[in-house]
Amino acid sequence: MNTAIDTARLSPPPRQSLVKLLAWGVIFATLAWSWSGAEIRPMALITDGANMGTFLADFFPPNFHDWRYYLEEMVITLHIAIWGTALAVVCAVPFGLLCAENVAPAWINQPVRRMMDSCRAINEMVFAMLFVVAVGLGPFAGVLALFVHTTGILAKLFSEAVEAIDPRPVEGIRATGANLLEEIVYGIIPQVMPLWISYSLYRFESNVRSATVVGMVGAGGIGVVLWEIIRGFYFAETCAVMLIIIATVSIIDIASSRLRKLFI
Amino acid sequence: MTKAAKVMVPAIKVTRLHKTFNCCKALDGVSLDINPGEMVALIGASGSGKSTLLRHVAGLAVGDSSAQGGSIEVMGRPVQARGRLASDIRATRARIGFVFQQFNLVGRLPVMTNVLTGSLGRLPSWRSLTGLFPLEDRERAFDALTRVGISETAWQRASTLSGGQQQRAAIARTLVQRAEIILADEPIASLDPESSRRVMETLATINAEDKTTVVVCLHQVDFAIRYCPRTIALKKGQIVFDGASSDLTPSALRDLYGAEADELSAPIQGSASFITDTALAVAG
Ligand SMILES: Nc1ncnc2c1ncn2[C@@H]1O[C@H](COP(=O)(O)OP(=O)(O)OP(=O)(O)O)[C@@H](O)[C@H]1O
Ligand SMILES: [Mg+2]
Numbered sequence: 123m124n125t126a127i128d129t130a131r132l133s134p135p136p137r138q139s140l141v142k143l144l145a146w147g148v149i150f151a152t153l154a155w156s157w158s159g160a161e162i163r164p165m166a167l168i169t170d171g172a173n174m175g176t177f178l179a180d181f182f183p184p185n186f187h188d189w190r191y192y193l194e195e196m197v198i199t200l201h202i203a204i205w206g207t208a209l210a211v212v213c214a215v216p217f218g219l220l221c222a223e224n225v226a227p228a229w230i231n232q233p234v235r236r237m238m239d240s241c242r243a244i245n246e247m248v249f250a251m252l253f254v255v256a257v258g259l260g261p262f263a264g265v266l267a268l269f270v271h272t273t274g275i276l277a278k279l280f281s282e283a284v285e286a287i288d289p290r291p292v293e294g295i296r297a298t299g300a301n302l303l304e305e306i307v308y309g310i311i312p313q314v315m316p317l318w319i320s321y322s323l324y325r326f327e328s329n330v331r332s333a334t335v336v337g338m339v340g341a342g343g344i345g346v347v348l349w350e351i352i353r354g355f356y357f358a359e360t361c362a363v364m365l366i367i368i369a370t371v372s373i374i375d376i377a378s379s380r381l382r383k384l385f386i
Numbered sequence: 387m388t389k390a391a392k393v394m395v396p397a398i399k400v401t402r403l404h405k406t407f408n409c410c411k412a413l414d415g416v417s418l419d420i421n422p423g424e425m426v427a428l429i430g431a432s433g434s435g436k437s438t439l440l441r442h443v444a445g446l447a448v449g450d451s452s453a454q455g456g457s458i459e460v461m462g463r464p465v466q467a468r469g470r471l472a473s474d475i476r477a478t479r480a481r482i483g484f485v486f487q488q489f490n491l492v493g494r495l496p497v498m499t500n501v502l503t504g505s506l507g508r509l510p511s512w513r514s515l516t517g518l519f520p521l522e523d524r525e526r527a528f529d530a531l532t533r534v535g536i537s538e539t540a541w542q543r544a545s546t547l548s549g550g551q552q553q554r555a556a557i558a559r560t561l562v563q564r565a566e567i568i569l570a571d572e573p574i575a576s577l578d579p580e581s582s583r584r585v586m587e588t589l590a591t592i593n594a595e596d597k598t599t600v601v602v603c604l605h606q607v608d609f610a611i612r613y614c615p616r617t618i619a620l621k622k623g624q625i626v627f628d629g630a631s632s633d634l635t636p637s638a639l640r641d642l643y644g645a646e647a648d649e650l651s652a653p654i655q656g657s658a659s660f661i662t663d664t665a666l667a668v669a670g
Contacts, residue, residue: 294490294556297444298563299480299507304514308503312494 177357184365185358192347192366199343200370202261202336203329206268211322213273218280219306225284234277241274250336261342268329268336276325283317284310316385323378330374334367395462397422397567397599398443402455405438405447405623412438413449414623422461422566425593425600427610427631430620431643436603437487439620440569442466443601444484445475461566480507483560483598485570489552493545497536497555500544501527504562523562530561534588550581557588568592570602574609586613607634 133139167174186192220226220234249267257263292309300308337345344367351359398420405413412435420426430436441447442458443465449456451469458465460482464472472478483504491500505523506514513519519527531537534554539547544555553573560568570589574582586602590613593600604610610617611631619627619634619642626642627634 290486290488290490291492293446294484294486294559295492295503295506297446297479297482297484297490298504298559299476299478300503300514301476301506301511303511304503304506307515307517308495308499308506309492312492315494 180357181361183358184361185356186362188359189362189366192344192363195337195344195347196366196370198261199333199337199345200330200374202264202268202341202343203326203333205265206333207272207322207326207329209265209269210272210276210325213269214276214280215318217273217277219284219310221277221281222284224287224289225306225310231281235281238274238277241270242278243274244271246271246332246336247339250341251339254340259340259342264333264336264341264343264345267341268332271332272325272329276321279321280314280318283314283321287313319385320382323382327371327375327378331371334371394421396420396459397424397461398601399459400439400443401457403439403442403458404450404456405435405442406450411623413442416620416623416625417455418618418625418628420599420601422599423593423597424616425590425614426602427614427617428601428603428620429605429607429610429617432605434620435623436620437571438623440484440571440601440603444482444569445471445479446484476507480563481566483557483563483565483568485553485556485560485568485573487572487575489544489549489556491544491552491555494543496541497531497544497547498524498527498540500555501530501558501562504530504559504565507563527558527562530558531555533561534558535584548581550577550584553577553581553585554588557585557592561592565598567599567601570600572603572605575605582609589613607639610634 217234217238221231221238223231225231226234246267249270250264253263253266257266287310291313292305295305295309333343334345334348337343337347338349340346344363348360348363348367351363396419398418400416400418403413403416404411416435416439428436428439438447442449443460445458445465448466448469448471449458456469457467460478463474463478465475465478466472491497492503499517502519502523505519505526509519509523528537528540531540534557536547536551536554536558539551539555544552547555556573557568568589573589574585577585586609589600589602592598600614602614604614607617611634614631616629617627617631617634618625621643627638
């Protein structure tokens with residue numbers, strides 16, 4: 123008798139097990155449903171194995187003959203990421219505050235949020251293509267593309283940080299007769315600063331990665347080089363460029379995550 | 387003639403203030419007058435509406451709009467009436483120093499900056515938003531910290547101070563504010579007896595030396611009797627006692643609060659000499 127009760131208590135209630143089972147069912151059903159649309163053909167990996175082997179062999183050894191040129195373009199890519207992020211941070215501060223429920227009333231923060239949603243929803247590659255048309259080929263189009271997309275992301279992250287603050291210090295500032303801007307500068311910003319810095323650095327990391335691809339549509343930097351050599355089937359050069367990208371991105375990632383740890 | 391005829395403007399005048407939250411009535415027709423230079427204790431059990439009343443006086447909350455009256459004036463200037471804040475509320479708030487139970491300092495900023503925010507109400511925006519506080523205000527802030535006895539912590543982050551020190555920093559902020567009224571909402575509720583004593587003494591000294599009106603919410607009647615000549619007692623949002631603190635004998639409290647009286651009359655533990663010489667001289 124006793125043991126029966128005890129074992130029942132040791133396993134989760136039947137409802138929970140049922141929910142778990144259902145969740146797994148939904149996951150597998152979704153995967154099966156997308157199988158044909160995505161044209162998953164595992165056999166192709168085996169039948170075309172030999173082709174892929176020769177293809178891979180073309181990549182090695184990497185050809186670093188033009189390394190100076192690659193590095194120059196890589197630095198331009200960094201420049202694009204730096205300016206795209208910097209402009210976005212500057213704009214995300216006011217937009218982030220306007221998105222926050224505890225700063226702006228609903229009739230302001232709802233429209234601003236929808237605006238930021240659309241900046242975020244559209245990929246930077248799409249913006250890059252549009253800006254290449256608007257301002258011409260080159261890095262500036264890349265900067266603008268990253269700027270718009272990143273503003274949307276950072277404004278949301280910034281506003282979430284603002285909504286999570288402790289309201290009491292802000293009330294303390296308000297009680298001294300301060301106005302709204304002073305409340306923000308002295309009550310809110312000091313509280314969210316570490317998070318804001320950390321989010322900005324994190325976005326800088328991902329923007330370095332994104333900046334390497336916006337070039338593929340002509341928006342400057344290493345991406346342009348990559349696109350040209352892939353199109354010309356210069357695989358050894360492609361490999362060299364990819365190694366340079368991997369090295370740069372890894373260095374930036376490591377440095378920035380070290381830096382971020384200082385602020386949290 | 388004119389001088390004699392001149393009626394003293396009350397520091398705080400509350401007229402038939404009502405406040406209803408979703409569930410219940412937190413303030414039920416509260417009226418009171420407090421004169422400049424008074425030191426008044428506001429007592430009552432938990433949930434009796436003390437914090438709510440103080441927040442209304444400082445214009446941090448608005449009363450019911452439907453109620454008749456429901457007006458609050460501070461130094462003769464309207465704070466709110468019929469559920470609407472006065473349009474010049476910020477100028478009035480600048481004259482009222484608020485000390486919160488949880489200190490409400492900005493933990494990541496230095497104590498000095500926290501104290502300097504007391505001057506925000508009278509600084510032009512270009513100064514306040516850039517943090518370029520005038521030298522005069524910096525001196526004032528340092529003097530205020532010296533006066534409450536924590537000048538050595540001036541450049542520490544506020545979050546690194548002890549509870550008692552944070553509370554004194556909050557009082558220093560009201561000094562920089564040159565507040566004519568200090569509203570303190572349970573300033574000692576989260577402090578140990580020794581820190582409580584120092585905070586209450588600091589308030590009493592400011593009241594005596596600067597003639598600042600002080601209204602302080604308290605949980606323990608002992609402190610009220612010791613530091614405040616006058617006590618106002620709240621019960622379920624209504625004033626049930628308003629008079630000399632010395633009249634608050636244990637039996638009077640039992641009449642007012644019944645079983646709740648025990649919560650209020652818990653004795654002050656620890657120290658024997660509650661009142662330093664300055665505070666005593668002041669009271670006398
Ligand atoms: N923001 C609010 N929303 C809803 N109800 C509230 C709010 N603030 C206060 N109340 C209610 O109003 C009543 C009075 O609260 P108040 O905080 O003024 O009491 P208090 O006397 O300060 O109590 P304590 O000694 O615990 O601080 C309580 O019943 C409380 O639940
Ligand atoms: Mg309270």
